[in-house]
Amino acid sequence: MTHAEILSTNGFTEVDLTGGSLAVRSPIDGATVAHVHETTAGDMGTVIARSQEAFRAWRTVPAPRRGELVRLLGEELRAAKDDLGALVTLEAGKITSEGLGEVQEMIDICDFAVGLSRQLYGLNIASERPGHRMMESWHPMGPVGVISAFNFPVAVWSWNTALALVCGNPVIWKPSEKTPLTAMACQKILARALARFGNAPEGLHQLVIGGPDVGEALVSSKDVPIISATGSTRMGSVVGPKVAARWGRPILELGGNNAMIVAPSADLDMAVRAIVFSAVGTAGQRCTSLRRLIVHDSIRETLVEQLKAAYASLPIGDPRQEGTLIGPLVDEAARDRMQAQLNKARTEGGTVHGGESVTDGVPGGAYVRPALVEMPEQTETVREETFAPILYVLGYETLDDAIALQNDVPQGLSSCIFTLNLLEAETFLSAAGSDCGIANVNIGPSGAEIGGAFGGEKETGGGRESGSDAWKGYMRRQTNTINYSAELPLAQGVKFDI
Ligand code: UN1
Secondary structure (H helix, E strand, O other), X not given: OXXXXXXXXXXXXXXXXXXXXXXXXXXXXXXXXXXXXXXXXXXXXXXXXXXXXXXXXXXOOOHHHHHHHHHXXXXXXXHHHHHHHHHHHHHHOOOHHHHHHHHHHHXXXXXXXXXXOOOOOOOEEOOOOOOEEEEEEEEEOOOEEEEOOOOOOOHHXXXXXXXXXXXXOOEEEEOOOOOHHHHHHHHHXXXXXXXXXXXXXXXXXXXXXXXXXXXXHHHOOOOOOXXXXXXXXXXXXXXXXXXXXXXXXXXXXXXXXXXXXXXXXXXXXXXXXXXXXXXXXXXXXXXXXXXXXXXXXXXXXXXXXXXXXXXXXXXXXXXXXXXXXXXXXXXXXXXXXXXXXXXXXXXXXXXXXXXXXXXXXXXXXXXXXXXXXXXXXXXXHHHOOXXXXXXXXXXXXXXXXXXXXXXXXXXXXXXXXXXXXHHHHHHHHOOOOOOOOEEEEOXXXXXXXXXXXXXXXXXXXXXXXXXXXXXHHHEEEEEEEEEOOOOOOOHHHOOOOO
């Protein structure tokens, strides 16, 4: 499909794609596909006030009824799956299957959140006082500011929005400036669900397209109690302290430097498949992408040879074409950063296989051959996250050394081990094992399901989104003590007779 076809057949044509100040380009060929209108920092006061007003109404709507809106959103997403997937491909450069997979992830979180809307449980707690009962209630918090990145332009929004809505919170969404079209499409799809829902408050979901000053207005407003931000560690290091300084709640999902340990007992054929998908899928632009391979010395050479062979035949090119596995990097700057990191790795003693620019594909796009880089040790460059398909290979002798290497980076998002040895697998998952928010056995570090809590430690920011009890991050906990006796006993046996 051509860009024009994608933009005209997906039902989003009524969106005004011309005359705005923000140029939108497709990573596929660098073509400018739209000029969209931006929200200004000066508009943000009104946006936030509208969100607060929506909150006052939405927080009293029963949670299962709020879930009905998310159920309808899930239905609309199912109907729009192909169109939205194609738009993700156009705007973020993902291959067709990954574009569709991202929309499926949205549908999945909607299903999860619908069930959750009847399960926002609190505890009953035994009171030490006669005739008293204690319990916990979970209440909505208020507007949630969602700041999302280009690489998962729609799924990360849906993780936050589906949970925020059932939890009784309105959303203000600032997408990446690189991917406003998919955001506008989501706003449209949600509008369809809202129309069917009937009586949701105005301003329950607002999209703000703009630069850092728009983000700054969200981040610094006391009236936006939760800021959920996904992106680089550098961005998080600015956002986190600002939100904390005004006593807001940050949910941060930042950089990863995800590793796989390959032990001698590993099924190497399976490991190779997992490595290739997680290292080069999405052109290495997932926060969960595999960036470091820590291989037992006894199998290192064999594995590297197998990987070199697998890398040699990878189809790179137009992500819309069937059979393509590696689409473009998001832009030229990303390709430059990749080349700079490879040069740094060389000066640190690395041997680089691949990594060249691919120029015989689609003109105008930043296509690269993925790089496999054998490193003598875990150097500074290896410890940095580069959003590109670079896989550093390191060797190890003992599992303890491998785990120490895996943990010895500033980031703590995802990790995995390939082993058929139960003791090694359990050690890796133990308190003395991986220090990441995600730790897997015999699968790669990327491609998590929505049922688990998603996020990581250290410079990854500590936030959790998506499944498990991540919803608690979107609500406030209230402890209630109820006295149904005719006495007023004090806790801890304190006497205070008047
Ligand atoms: C991200 O890259 O920001 O686990 C999110 C995964 C996807 C989500 C990645 N489900 O790779």
